[in-house]
Amino acid sequence: MALAVFDIGGTSVKYARWQSDQLSQKGSFATPETFEEMVLAMKERLQQIPKVTGVAISSPGAVNVAARQIEGVSALGYLHFRPIFDELEAELGLPVTIENDANCAGISEMVLGAGQHAKHAVFIIIGTGIGGAVFIDRKLHKGRHLFGGEFGLMKPYGQTILSKLGTAVNTANAFSQNTGIQLTGIELFARADAGDEQAKQYLAAMYDSIGLTLYNLQVALDPEIVMIGGGVSTREDVITNIKKRLYHYLAAESVEEIMPEVVACQYQNDANLIGAAIHFEAVMK
CATH class of the missing domain: 3.30.420.40 (ATPase, nucleotide binding domain)
Structure with a gap:
């Protein structure tokens, strides 16, 4: 075909x-x-x-x-x-x-990519905003109103949605507004890589927001794997930092044994x- x-x-x-x-x-x-x-x-x-x-x-x-x-x-x-x-x-x-589109990306990972072996999985894509998909028994879960996987609308701290807190684009915008230094998400990472402590703090807050959201998803859905897509997922340090936050939040409640596999997506x-x-x-x- x-x-x-x-x-x-x-x-x-x-x-x-x-x-x-x-x-x-x-x-x-x-x-x-x-x-x-x-x-x-x-x-x-x-x-x-x-x-x-x-x-x-x-x-x-x-x-x-x-x-x-x-x-x-x-x-x-x-x-x-x-x-x-x-x-x-x-x-x-x-x-x-x-x-x-996010469901399609998740399907590609479940069938041919990082989620081939998984029965229950969460796919999260981090771009200008945040979206994703949920797979239960390898079936796409779309929900009653077709909003399954709209993780960007979650509010990890009860006020601001994740799409505003958990993307490099919006984190860089916040950095620019508060410091007067105009830069992009890529440039924010570059400053952090060069040792800029303030840039590191802003990225740490971004990782915290994503990690807390994944904690809530983990205790609610208990997937065996979390697949992270979007441009930032090509950075190994992004996956590592998100994984550390998720483990920290689970361990704080003594449920670290349900820590899922956290990986970058195979397809971009x-x-x-x-x-x-x-x-x-x-x-x-």
Whole structure:
């Protein structure tokens, strides 16, 4: 089975051909401003990826597969609350599946990546915001309102959501506002690496917020593995620091024996594409 796969993001749309568990003919285009322009762009790429039998899509928003529409909110409002499955199938002339982008990334890790051996798992992706996915008995748990895995909305200290406390982008913004030194997340890490104590303190607060959130998830769900994705997960020290915090919080309550495996994800930029393709294959069996 050969598929065309699309990963719709706020600024760009990635695409590729998928066959025999491999991506090829990868490319991207700027995210269109309207649904009609999105359809045209997809049609153009399908002409470049011939002989496919379906289209698999990773999308922002709460994807309601049963209702065949995308609910919730995202930066691309034109995707929401329309019969998007039916519209795309009619326009593209092929069967179409759509799943949430974080869910797709989690699926890629569970099937082909770091979570292959796991029965119960949590996947958390740390980018500009924080999202993720929950897998129970290797099945994706989406929840009654399709909000399963929206870890960025958790409030580790009861007031501010994790997406504001637990990302390098927002931690760097807080550093800049409080010090007057404008820098990016990458630059904040660089300052800490160079020995800047203030930068280290800001990153320590970020790790604390993530570790406390994972503590709450661990005692609530008891997964055997926590997989961390997003650009920061490529730094070994990030994984190490998060792991230390999680163990500390568990040990403080004398339940360190339930400490899960904490690992970086295997797939990064391709995770959403791969997960979308795997989702298609599972749905169409």
